[in-house]
Amino acid sequence: MTIGSIPLRFRxxxxxxxxxxxxxxxxxxxxxxxRNDEDVIRINSRNxxxxxxxxxxxxxxxxxxxxxxxxxRSHPLWTREIREAIFNxxxxxKIILSGMGNALPYPVIFDRLVLDACQVTSPSIDPLREPMExxxxxxxxxxxxxxxxxxxxxxxxxTNLTPNLQIETPIMxxxxxxxxxxxxxxxxxxxxxxxxxxxxxxxEGGLHEALYxxxxxxxxxxxxxxxxxxxxxxxxxxxxxxxxxxxAKPGIGGHLPGEKVCADVSRTRMxxxxxxxxxxxxxxxxxxxxxxxxxxxxxxxxxxWKKPVFVKIAAVHNSAAIAAGIARSSADAVVIDGFxxxxxxxxxxxxxxxxxxxxxxxxxxDAKLRQQRIRNEVSIIASGGxxxxxxxxxxxxxxxxxxxxGTSALVAMGCRVCGTCYRGLCPWGIATQRPDLVARLNPxxxxxxxxxxxxxxxxxxAELMGAAGINSIESLRGNRDRxxxxxxxxxxxxxxxxxxxxx
Amino acid sequence: MKPVxxxxxxxxxxxxxxxxQMIRKAVADGVTEIIIDNVLGQRFIADGLxxxxxxxxxxxxxxxxxxxFMSGPTLIVHGNADHAPGNTxxxxxxxxxxxxxxxxxxxxxxxxxxxxxxxxxxxxxxxKQYLDKRPILVVGGSARxxxxxxxxxxxxxxxxxxxxxxxxxxxxxxxxxxxxIFVRGRVNEMILGFGAKQKPATDDExxxxxxxxxxxxxxxxxxPAPLLASDYTRIVPASTRPFANKYTWE
Numbered sequence: 230m231t232i233g234s235i236p237l238r239f240r241x242x243x244x245x246x247x248x249x250x251x252x253x254x255x256x257x258x259x260x261x262x263x264r265n266d267e268d269v270i271r272i273n274s275r276n277x278x279x280x281x282x283x284x285x286x287x288x289x290x291x292x293x294x295x296x297x298x299x300x301x302r303s304h305p306l307w308t309r310e311i312r313e314a315i316f317n318x319x320x321x322x323k324i325i326l327s328g329m330g331n332a333l334p335y336p337v338i339f340d341r342l343v344l345d346a347c348q349v350t351s352p353s354i355d356p357l358r359e360p361m362e363x364x365x366x367x368x369x370x371x372x373x374x375x376x377x378x379x380x381x382x383x384x385x386x387x388t389n390l391t392p393n394l395q396i397e398t399p400i401m402x403x404x405x406x407x408x409x410x411x412x413x414x415x416x417x418x419x420x421x422x423x424x425x426x427x428x429x430x431x432x433e434g435g436l437h438e439a440l441y442x443x444x445x446x447x448x449x450x451x452x453x454x455x456x457x458x459x460x461x462x463x464x465x466x467x468x469x470x471x472x473x474x475x476x477a478k479p480g481i482g483g484h485l486p487g488e489k490v491c492a493d494v495s496r497t498r499m500x501x502x503x504x505x506x507x508x509x510x511x512x513x514x515x516x517x518x519x520x521x522x523x524x525x526x527x528x529x530x531x532x533x534w535k536k537p538v539f540v541k542i543a544a545v546h547n548s549a550a551i552a553a554g555i556a557r558s559s560a561d562a563v564v565i566d567g568f569x570x571x572x573x574x575x576x577x578x579x580x581x582x583x584x585x586x587x588x589x590x591x592x593x594x595d596a597k598l599r600q601q602r603i604r605n606e607v608s609i610i611a612s613g614g615x616x617x618x619x620x621x622x623x624x625x626x627x628x629x630x631x632x633x634x635g636t637s638a639l640v641a642m643g644c645r646v647c648g649t650c651y652r653g654l655c656p657w658g659i660a661t662q663r664p665d666l667v668a669r670l671n672p673x674x675x676x677x678x679x680x681x682x683x684x685x686x687x688x689x690x691a692e693l694m695g696a697a698g699i700n701s702i703e704s705l706r707g708n709r710d711r712x713x714x715x716x717x718x719x720x721x722x723x724x725x726x727x728x729x730x731x732x
Numbered sequence: 733m734k735p736v737x738x739x740x741x742x743x744x745x746x747x748x749x750x751x752x753q754m755i756r757k758a759v760a761d762g763v764t765e766i767i768i769d770n771v772l773g774q775r776f777i778a779d780g781l782x783x784x785x786x787x788x789x790x791x792x793x794x795x796x797x798x799x800x801f802m803s804g805p806t807l808i809v810h811g812n813a814d815h816a817p818g819n820t821x822x823x824x825x826x827x828x829x830x831x832x833x834x835x836x837x838x839x840x841x842x843x844x845x846x847x848x849x850x851x852x853x854x855x856x857x858x859x860k861q862y863l864d865k866r867p868i869l870v871v872g873g874s875a876r877x878x879x880x881x882x883x884x885x886x887x888x889x890x891x892x893x894x895x896x897x898x899x900x901x902x903x904x905x906x907x908x909x910x911x912x913i914f915v916r917g918r919v920n921e922m923i924l925g926f927g928a929k930q931k932p933a934t935d936d937e938x939x940x941x942x943x944x945x946x947x948x949x950x951x952x953x954x955x956p957a958p959l960l961a962s963d964y965t966r967i968v969p970a971s972t973r974p975f976a977n978k979y980t981w982e
Contacts, residue, residue, distance in 0.1 A: 323980040455839040459822045460780045460801045499862040513857045531780025
């Protein structure tokens with residue numbers, strides 16, 4: 230091997246003065262970093278992915294993990310990551326598979342947008358003493374309504390309303406399939422969203438029986454592989470989401486490798502145990518925007534027009550035009566997944582280089598729909614890289630109705646964003662199907678943490694709105710006057726339709 | 733035996749939603765035989781319909797996605813069908829005495845689709861199977877390009893009755909990783925897609941598809957003898973993991 234070993238990514242060390250040889254690190258590490266050797270714990274740092282499981286369970290804080298302990302000769306162009314990718318592909322000749330979201334240091338637009346607050350001229354609102362309306366209805370709204378007055382003076386609605394989803398906070402949990410994440414992880418999320426009064430997505434992995442009690446808070450996904458999709462599945466969900474694309478890998482399908490298709494995953498996806506689950510890049514019954522309309526309507530017809538149908542696309546260059554097509558397809562919401570969206574596994578080249586940021590995509594979709602006077606036809610759900618409540622306030626001000634959170638919900642359950650989901654060895658019991666690892670995640674405890682996170686963000690959102698003198702989420706939606714661009718270029722501000730700070 | 737409850741519907745000028753409502757109501761009322769006349773382009777007929785032992789006869793030409801997500805009923809079409817009959821169908825049977833469009837039996841997971849004449853592109857694409865659910869698509873005439881792509885399970889048979897070559901276009905079985913395709917006669921190696929391989933069907937293999945061919949012939953009053961006497965080519969996955977060895981970890 231002419232390339233030889235590459236430098237360690239992480240160096241794990243144990244402080245012998247603090248270590249009491251309890252062996253918890255050995256038990257907890259699923260990557261075989263630690264080994265008991267009589268009176269000493271041996272360390273193989275090369276296996277470490279920095280998942281921090283050992284650290285979190287070391288009772289004496291004896292473990293330390295250092296990233297990139299060895300320097301390369303620094304170079305702005307030939308970064309360490311670039312060089313290591315070349316070594317990898319020179320050895321294997323394959324496509325590099327990666328996990329989690331975009332890992333390149335693109336500027337974060339959210340961090341260059343600032344929110345407004347009231348001072349003197351219009352009073353701010355204290356959410357403690359004033360009602361703060363965060364409830365959101367997702368789905369089609371009538372362009373106009375007609376009313377009928379009865380002889381006794383009552384007024385009733387003549388217009389037929391389309392079914393909407395009612396969410397108590399504009400935060401939902403993104404589609405992460407059973408297979409990509411464990412059943413305990415899905416259960417934790419399901420319990421949390423049910424208690425909060427919001428929704429989660431099933432992903433393209435079917436709906437496990439254990440989730441049936443929470444089905445009224447589940448959005449069932451129909452993707453190109455059609456895994457787990459039958460009429461019962463469609464009827465169980467509160468809404469149906471057609472997945473066209475994903476922010477982490479726009480334009481390509483997905484392959485769940487056979488090793489991850491255990492007996493239970495096989496049952497929910499309705500495919501043989503151990504077989505690859507291949508989701509083709511396109512839906513082979515959708516080759517045009519007219520075909521999309523046909524799939525939307527087929528799902529509505531199958532469920533007797535009782536359920537909202539969402540269409541999820543990856544944020545790409547012409548998202549706005551695509552969303553306008555979706556708005557005319559009878560769909561009830563368009564989900565836009567930005568290029569920072571997470572994933573269990575995606576080719577690195579796609580994760581890092583394909584797609585556009587959610588901020589720009591939402592702003593341009595909202596603008597296009599308003600321009601065409603069809604904004605009421607669909608709700609806009611923003612997803613991909615929502616990290617905190619400020620991001621939610623900003624993306625709603627840019628035109629979104631609600632958000633999906635994925636990675637942040639997993640972090641609330643212990644995920645350390647090590648990005649090694651595709652190995653199936655997640656020691657936190659989240660992105661794995663290994664029974665002993667899955668058992669580590671207690672759905673009762675984890676669901677409380679997810680609930681806490683969403684609750685905390687909802688409180689912050691209410692505070693941010695109150696500070697801006699806004700008492701209803703509807704008054705924040707698309708309200709770009711409450712945003713200012715800080716160190717954003719003129720072109721970007723034009724796309725976002727925001728003014729610079731000071732203006 | 734319970735008396736058969738039947739219903740006749742005139743579909744002239746009826747939109748698909750009220751048509752499906754009529755069908756659903758009839759099935760809920762215990763009707764087991766429905767005849768629909770003057771079908772002309774209505775899509776989604778019997779979409780998501782549940783009902784074992786229900787037979788629906790369609791006189792005319794149904795639109796796309798006939799019997800999509802359907803679970804149980806039998807649909808008999810006296811005429812052609814538009815694209816994707818049997819799309820993501822769960823169980824039941826669709827019998828088309830005519831031709832059908834593209835993506836016939838797309839992602840079908842169970843049941844049978846019989847097309848007497850020809851089908852368009854991407855027939856049987858991504859058909860799958862699980863335990864006792866094994867979808868079957870039989871085409872009496874010929875199929876166009878990309879037949880059985882990404883096929884993950886099930887049985888697909890193309891008979892080329894009346895001397896038409898069953899397959900003459902490319903991309904047959906690209907990415908196939910389960911299931912099997914039987915084609916009457918020989919298949920030009922050049923038209924096989926990536927991941928598919930072919931071999932002449934052995935007597936044992938032919939023996940296994942015989943009941944299906946007989947059933948197909950019976951449904952259209954054809955003589956099964958010449959069909960069964962022919963040689964067949966069997967197309968199967970070259971590997972069950974067409975996408976393995978494509979990736980390396982970051």
